[in-house]
Amino acid sequence: MALIPSQVLRVAILLSYFSIICHYKALDMPAHQTYGGSWKFLTFIDLVIQAMFFGLCVLIDLSSLLTKGGDSREQERQLRKLIGLRDWMMAVLAFPVGAFVVFTFWTLYLYDRELVYPKLLDNFIPQWLNHGMHTTVLPFIIIEMRTTHHRYPSRQWGLAAVCCFGIGYILWTCWVHQVTGVWVYPVLERISHLARLVFFTVMTAFICVFYQLGEILNNYIWSHTGQRRVIVYINKH
Numbered sequence: 001m002a003l004i005p006s007q008v009l010r011v012a013i014l015l016s017y018f019s020i021i022c023h024y025k026a027l028d029m030p031a032h033q034t035y036g037g038s039w040k041f042l043t044f045i046d047l048v049i050q051a052m053f054f055g056l057c058v059l060i061d062l063s064s065l066l067t068k069g070g071d072s073r074e075q076e077r078q079l080r081k082l083i084g085l086r087d088w089m090m091a092v093l094a095f096p097v098g099a100f101v102v103f104t105f106w107t108l109y110l111y112d113r114e115l116v117y118p119k120l121l122d123n124f125i126p127q128w129l130n131h132g133m134h135t136t137v138l139p140f141i142i143i144e145m146r147t148t149h150h151r152y153p154s155r156q157w158g159l160a161a162v163c164c165f166g167i168g169y170i171l172w173t174c175w176v177h178q179v180t181g182v183w184v185y186p187v188l189e190r191i192s193h194l195a196r197l198v199f200f201t202v203m204t205a206f207i208c209v210f211y212q213l214g215e216i217l218n219n220y221i222w223s224h225t226g227q228r229r230v231i232v233y234i235n236k237h
Contacts, residue, residue, distance in 0.1 A: 006147035007061045013140050014058055017051040020132040029124045036176045040184050042169060043133050046101045050137060053094040056086050057144065087150040092161040095145070095214035098137040100207045105134045108187065115187035145214075149222045152215045162211045166204040 024047070025038065038044040060082050067075045108116040117130075152158060173184050183189050188196060 009143060009147065010054055010057045010061060013143070014051065014054040016132070016136075017047060017054060020129065021047050021051060023129055024133065027124050035180050040173070040176045042097075043101055043105070045169070046097050046137065047133060049089075049093050049097055050140070053086070053089045054144070056082065056089065057148075060086055088153060090141075090145070090150045091152045091158055091211070091214065093165065095141050096162055096207050096210040097165070098141045099210040099214070102134060102138045103210070104203070104206070115190070116185055118186060145218055146221055150218055152218060155212070155215065158211055158215070159208055162208055163204060166207045170200050170204070
């Protein structure tokens with residue numbers, strides 16, 4: 001039996017995201033006052049995705065609890081739809097986008113923080129909030145993957161959806177630059193047009209790689225979990 005029920009963990013994670021988003025939105029940062037506001041940053045979009053995902057998980061837990069023991073086929077059908085949406089969000093958005101944000105942020109930060117998170121931001125964003133946005137996202141989503149089996153869509157459709165998200169964000173970034181004359185991230189200001197195109201292409205490829213890593217990790221966790229359950233069942237009988 002788990003030390004902490006997965007339902008309690010999901011509620012705790014959801015509340016932590018609400019806290020992080022509220023604290024982030026309350027920051028008096030110049031970037032929040034310009035075109036696009038917080039929505040031009042992938043980090044903030046990811047926080048919203050994670051909050052929506054864990055909110056859906058909590059909703060499913062509550063719905064399962066309320067319909068437990070019932071015989072309504074309509075309720076079961078609606079619950080299956082919610083579970084299908086949850087699994088799709090995990091596969092296409094929550095894991096690949098969350099892992100991408102953590103990996104790219106800390107890679108660029110360690111190489112040269114001025115490319116992605118200028119030291120000036122330390123005057124606005126406390127360290128705990130920075131880690132809440134760029135570090136804890138990955139362990140939280142892995143905890144969810146470990147406690148609940150998620151059915152992935154076909155790889156073809158999953159990768160297509162991830163690519164659409166990545167290309168959509170790139171187009172949004174370019175539009176913000178078109179309107180304001182300023183790139184969202186300092187790294188984009190320092191490279192040529194060709195290098196920028198290569199950068200966008202590589203980043204799109206990376207998020208597709210994270211989709212496949214999520215699928216592999218999910219299958220690995222639950223194939224081994226299934227084997228352990230079979231062994232326990234055989235030992236008991």
